[in-house]
Amino acid sequence: MSMSYHEQMDLKNIQKLRELQKELPAFASYFFRAMEIKKATNTRRNYAYDLSTFFYFLKTQNPYFKDKEIRTLPVSILDELQPMDIEEYLSFLTYYEKDGQTYRNHEEGKARKLATLNTFFSYFHKKEMIQKNAPSVVDIPRIKEKNIIRMDAHEVARLIDNIESGEKLSKNQKIWHAKNKIRDLAIVVTLLGTGVRVTELVGLDISDIDFDNGSMRVIRKGGNEDMVYFGEETEEMLRNYLDERLLLEPEPGHEQALFISQKNTRITVRSVERLVKKYASTTTSKKITPHKLRSTYGTSLYQETGDIYLVADVLGHKNVNTTRKHYAAMTEDNKRKAAKVVQLRETPSSDQ
Numbered sequence: 001m002s003m004s005y006h007e008q009m010d011l012k013n014i015q016k017l018r019e020l021q022k023e024l025p026a027f028a029s030y031f032f033r034a035m036e037i038k039k040a041t042n043t044r045r046n047y048a049y050d051l052s053t054f055f056y057f058l059k060t061q062n063p064y065f066k067d068k069e070i071r072t073l074p075v076s077i078l079d080e081l082q083p084m085d086i087e088e089y090l091s092f093l094t095y096y097e098k099d100g101q102t103y104r105n106h107e108e109g110k111a112r113k114l115a116t117l118n119t120f121f122s123y124f125h126k127k128e129m130i131q132k133n134a135p136s137v138v139d140i141p142r143i144k145e146k147n148i149i150r151m152d153a154h155e156v157a158r159l160i161d162n163i164e165s166g167e168k169l170s171k172n173q174k175i176w177h178a179k180n181k182i183r184d185l186a187i188v189v190t191l192l193g194t195g196v197r198v199t200e201l202v203g204l205d206i207s208d209i210d211f212d213n214g215s216m217r218v219i220r221k222g223g224n225e226d227m228v229y230f231g232e233e234t235e236e237m238l239r240n241y242l243d244e245r246l247l248l249e250p251e252p253g254h255e256q257a258l259f260i261s262q263k264n265t266r267i268t269v270r271s272v273e274r275l276v277k278k279y280a281s282t283t284t285s286k287k288i289t290p291h292k293l294r295s296t297y298g299t300s301l302y303q304e305t306g307d308i309y310l311v312a313d314v315l316g317h318k319n320v321n322t323t324r325k326h327y328a329a330m331t332e333d334n335k336r337k338a339a340k341v342v343q344l345r346e347t348p349s350s351d352q
Helices: 005-021 028-035 041-061 083-092 107-126 153-165 171-194 198-202 232-245 269-280 290-305 308-315 320-327 332-341
Strands: 095-098 101-104 215-219 225-229
Touching (some): 005 041, 028 041, 041 095, 041 107, 083 107, 153 171, 171 198, 171 232, 171 269, 171 290, 198 290, 290 308, 308 320
Antiparallel strands (some): 215 225
16 A cells, blocks of 8 residues: 655655764754654654754864763763753754755844753753753744745735636746646645645645545644635636646656646645646746745634634644734834824814
């Protein structure tokens, strides 16, 4: 029996996690074993990436660790690290080279890696294997709030028109457009019409689509199953694409995939990102990604309903504060209205 897309991704994550753990102290295996019941495989893999970077920093930048074998370090070594060591690590993350590649981290990346260290140290502290948690007293890098990048209604309409016509594409792009137009329309309209994540979209199987109820079954972050509902426009595009899709002969292991690539395999996240970028560049100067299409949907839904809890539920946010942070800020229209409300001088009445 062939594995589902999400089972395949879990397997790849587990394989990568095991590979990365070889770069970490042996005692780290206790931490990852405990995380199995709490965190999804991709989260555990990201923890491993972050921790491998931290121990690489210690090995290459801290004189005490220069001649140490990382793999054989005892857990007690965590008690030897001071908050200043963690602060030096955060500074190191700004720019460094590893295995011939250059890496940069802004405040968001530093904050995430500090959170990983805090979770790592906290686990051993709670188990009374170490006496202190140095990362817990280090200030979290201040993350600047960014405006939500989204498409306006007229840009959305123009984007769909441009995908249908293909007129603004290059000569070479038009060749591929003729072959993929119906699929690409279904992908972009589904992203805009449901707000699903790109990982949720590429993981869709044919059997996940239920036209009778106007819904699709998706696997959310963390592996939870959820039902997402779509409207008539999305249904039309999906039905058009399915007529074409059912005539294809996918490669073994990809027979159930809804969206298929030119290689007759399940389309990848990277491929969807590229096609969204290609079509969006014919429509707007904004840097549009699949996530920005999700933001477009979330913003429109909030503006129409004013219900932040509904938006959180539809987008699959576990914490409504995540939704509120992104969608409950005043829109530009509201700001313009606010500017007209306050009068500095009373307007003379018409009968004076």
